[in-house]
Amino acid sequence: MTDQSTRDYDAIVIGAGFSGLAMLHHLREIGLRTLVVDGEDGIGGTWWVNRYPGVRTDSEYSYYSFSFSKEVRDEWTWTERYPSGDEVLSYLNFVADRLDLRKDIRLNARVDSAVYDEAANTWTVNLADGTHLTTKYLVSGMGVLSQAVYPDIPGIETFRGEKYHTAQWPRAGVDLAGKRVGLIGLGASGIQIVPVIASEVGEFFVFQRTPNFVVETNNDKVAEEDMAWLRANYDAVYEKAANHPFGVAMEPAEHSALEVSEEERRRIFEGKWNEGGFHFANECFTDLATNHEASELASEFIRSKIHEIVKDPEKAELLSPRTYSFNGKRVPTGHGYYNAFNHEHVHLIDTATTPITRISEKGIVVGDTEYELDVIIFATGFDAMTGTLTNIDIVGRGGRTLREKWAAEGLKSNLGINANGFPNFFMSLGPQTPYSNLIVPIQLGAQWLQRALKWAEENDIPYFEATPESEDWWRAETERTGRLTVMYTEGKKAKAWFLGENIPGKPEEFQVYMGGGQVYQQHCRELEESGYAALLYRQPATVQA
Numbered sequence: 001m002t003d004q005s006t007r008d009y010d011a012i013v014i015g016a017g018f019s020g021l022a023m024l025h026h027l028r029e030i031g032l033r034t035l036v037v038d039g040e041d042g043i044g045g046t047w048w049v050n051r052y053p054g055v056r057t058d059s060e061y062s063y064y065s066f067s068f069s070k071e072v073r074d075e076w077t078w079t080e081r082y083p084s085g086d087e088v089l090s091y092l093n094f095v096a097d098r099l100d101l102r103k104d105i106r107l108n109a110r111v112d113s114a115v116y117d118e119a120a121n122t123w124t125v126n127l128a129d130g131t132h133l134t135t136k137y138l139v140s141g142m143g144v145l146s147q148a149v150y151p152d153i154p155g156i157e158t159f160r161g162e163k164y165h166t167a168q169w170p171r172a173g174v175d176l177a178g179k180r181v182g183l184i185g186l187g188a189s190g191i192q193i194v195p196v197i198a199s200e201v202g203e204f205f206v207f208q209r210t211p212n213f214v215v216e217t218n219n220d221k222v223a224e225e226d227m228a229w230l231r232a233n234y235d236a237v238y239e240k241a242a243n244h245p246f247g248v249a250m251e252p253a254e255h256s257a258l259e260v261s262e263e264e265r266r267r268i269f270e271g272k273w274n275e276g277g278f279h280f281a282n283e284c285f286t287d288l289a290t291n292h293e294a295s296e297l298a299s300e301f302i303r304s305k306i307h308e309i310v311k312d313p314e315k316a317e318l319l320s321p322r323t324y325s326f327n328g329k330r331v332p333t334g335h336g337y338y339n340a341f342n343h344e345h346v347h348l349i350d351t352a353t354t355p356i357t358r359i360s361e362k363g364i365v366v367g368d369t370e371y372e373l374d375v376i377i378f379a380t381g382f383d384a385m386t387g388t389l390t391n392i393d394i395v396g397r398g399g400r401t402l403r404e405k406w407a408a409e410g411l412k413s414n415l416g417i418n419a420n421g422f423p424n425f426f427m428s429l430g431p432q433t434p435y436s437n438l439i440v441p442i443q444l445g446a447q448w449l450q451r452a453l454k455w456a457e458e459n460d461i462p463y464f465e466a467t468p469e470s471e472d473w474w475r476a477e478t479e480r481t482g483r484l485t486v487m488y489t490e491g492k493k494a495k496a497w498f499l500g501e502n503i504p505g506k507p508e509e510f511q512v513y514m515g516g517g518q519v520y521q522q523h524c525r526e527l528e529e530s531g532y533a534a535l536l537y538r539q540p541a542t543v544q545a
Helices: 018-029 070-075 085-098 188-197 224-242 262-275 278-283 292-309 313-318 387-391 402-409 439-458 468-483 517-529
Strands: 009-014 034-037 111-117 122-127 132-140 162-165 180-184 203-208 346-350 356-359 363-366 369-372 375-378 393-395 425-427
Touching (some): 009 018, 018 034, 018 085, 018 132, 018 439, 034 132, 180 188, 188 203, 203 363, 224 439, 224 517, 262 278, 262 292, 292 313, 313 346, 387 402, 393 402, 439 517
Parallel strands (some): 009 034, 009 132, 111 393, 180 203, 180 375, 203 346
Antiparallel strands (some): 111 122, 122 132, 356 363, 363 369
16 A cells, blocks of 8 residues: 555656646646656657658647747747648657656556555556556546557458558658558548658559548648747737637638528638638538538538549549538548549549458458559558547556446546546546647646646645536537537438547447537636536445444
8 A cells, every 4th residue: 555655656647749748747837746658669649659651730830839838939940831740749859858848758668557546545557567656646648549440351461461550650661662552541641641652652542431521721831920920929829729619720700601692602612722721611601510501512512622623533423422511520631632533543442332351462352353452551540539548457446447437337527537436537638528629628638637736735635536427417518519510410420430430339429529629618617616526526435234
C-alpha cells in the first residue's frame, strides 16, 4: 500500500502528443509533480506515428497551434497553410524545448496497465519494461486516432509483396517508384496519400467501398506578413476558434441553404469551394450538417465538381457519393485528390458492387478478378476515440476495467472528462468530447483540468469521480445532439467512425459530441461554477449485517 507521501508523482500523463504536452505544462504550473510517459521513441503522438506520404493537417496553421505561450507564438514560424506532418512534429518539439518539458517526459515507456488502489487512493502505472510508477492523478493523453486497425480480409498474411499501414509507415520511407501499388481505405489518410504517390508508382489500384465528399483546397506558402499579422492578432484568432462549433477561426454562416435563391446558393457554394477546405463546410450555410435537404444541395454541388474535374465519367460517378449526403461522414480535405484519377495508370476499383473476397500471394482478389501487386497500402483508419483506452487495462474500483464498463453499460462519461468507477482518472479528448479542430479542446481541456485540480488540492478533495447521474445525462445529451445531424439520417447513412461504424462489432453510439464545441465549453464552465458537484461522487458505504 502506498500513501500520498511516498507516491512517485502527483500526476502521470499517458501520451506525448499535443494533449500530453499541454497537460504537462499546465499541471506543472500549479506545482504538481508530473510525468509524461509514451511508448514511442519520439515526441508527437499521432504526428509521430503517422509518417505516410502526404500527411498534413486539415486545419489551417493559424488555429492549429497553442495560444497559451507567448514565447512559442512569437518565436515559431509556420511555412504552409496546411502544415505537413514533418512541420507539425517540428512545432511540437519546439514547444517541448521552449517550455523545458523534456525533463519530465519518459519515452520508450509503453503502458501495459494502470490499476487503482482504493485504500491508498493511488494509481499504479505498469510499464512494459516492468517498471511500476505510482501517482494520485492519472490522465490519458493518448489521442483519438492512434489505435490502427486492419480490415478483416482473408489471406492478408499470405501476400508475398510489401504491406504497409499508413499509421505504421517506415520512417526511412518506402520506394514506390514504378511499382504496382494497391490502396485499401479512403478516409482522410487514403485521400491524402493518393495524389502524392500517384505520380511515382507504375500502376495504382485504388479499391473503393464508399466514396467521400472531399473538399479540395490549396496549400499556399505562409508569407512573413501573414505570420506578423497572426502574432499581432493571435488572441482574437484563438477566441474566434474557441467560440466556433468546430473549433475553427471562421465566419459563422447566416442563412439556411433553403432560404436563398438557386443563383445565390450557387454563388456561395462556388465562393467557399474556391476558398478551400473547411470554409465550404463551415461558412456556406447554417444547416448543412443538420438538414438533409440542405445537405443534399451541397452534395449535388460537390458531385458536379467531381464530374467537372475527373475526365472519365465512369470514374467521376464512382467517386460521387450517392448513399449518404454531405456531412454524413467526417469531411476530409483534398490536395489534388480528384485530379489524381485523371492519370491513366490510376485505376478505381468499385468494391461496393463487387467486394474484395481475399488477399492472395500475388495481390488483391475482387470477386473472381485478381489484381497483381507489388505493394499493398492499408489506409484503413483507427478504432477511434475509445480504441487507445480499451487497448490497455485501465482498472478502476473493484478490479473493473474501463473496457468492461463500456461493454456492459455502453459508452458513458461525464463530458468525456472522466468516468464513474475511476477516481482521479481523466481523459484529454476522451470519447464524447466535441467534433472539432482538436487543438482547441485540447488546450481548453488542459486549462480546465488545471483549475479543477488546483481547487481540489486547495480544498483537500481526495478524488474526483463522475456521478452515475452525470454520466447518464451526458450520454443522453450526446445521443440527442448526434441524432439531430445528417450523420444519423435513416436511409442515408455512411459507415462513420463518429458512430463506431468502421469497426465490426463495435456498438453504434456517438463517439463524439455533435452539439458544438462552444456549447460543450459552456457545459464545462457550468460544472466548474457548481463547485464540481457532478465529480464529487462518494461510493455508498457498505451496509453491515
